Amino acid sequence: GESVGLHLPTLSVQEGDNSIINCAYSNSASDYFIWYKQESGKGPQFIIDIRSNMDKRQGQRVTVLLNKTVKHLSLQIAATQPGDSAVYFCAENIPYGQNFVFGPGTRLSVLP
């Protein structure tokens, strides 16, 4: 799960395994969600998005699942590779707001 503090939650997985990164979002009215990947020393990069009228969306090796009942979002990465090592952020867009709210992030570490 997500927590606020000095240390990011960390998920360690073996290369080739599947990864699941979770995010609890804050507002039940949020209608658009994005997962970003941030590699060391770089800005966040868009991975995949999902709107609230869907509960699943697939990309290349990534799947996002949305459970509006419990305000939960997850990112699944298939066959995790060393290049997937990064910090992953979920972001929610609240209707009539003018920006996204970002979660604190989860660090994914891929073990050889």
Added chain:
Amino acid sequence: NAGVTQTPKFQVLKTGQSMTLQCAQDMNHNSMYWYRQDPGMGLRLIYYSASEGTTDKGEVPNGYNVSRLNKREFSLRLESAAPSQTSVYFCASSVDDNYGYTFGSGTRLTVV
């Protein structure tokens, strides 16, 4: 296609000095944003500009000012830098406020 360009990449300031962080995008995006990123705090919105000619405060605007110079450029100014403003600053842009962001590579600012 450069995307979002931020300058400078690194800066060290003394307490009380002023500086302006520059941001430009070449994607014809309407909305632009300034975030700061601190360890364990995720991304926090400082100011945003929903469209050319408008600016609004975000979550942590104190000590900062912004200027939306034209559609391409959105600058962030620190009038009197404080050690609490030591952070990594990211500029981002989007088509409008209901689409994902493209981030710049960041400015690492240290105030001593």
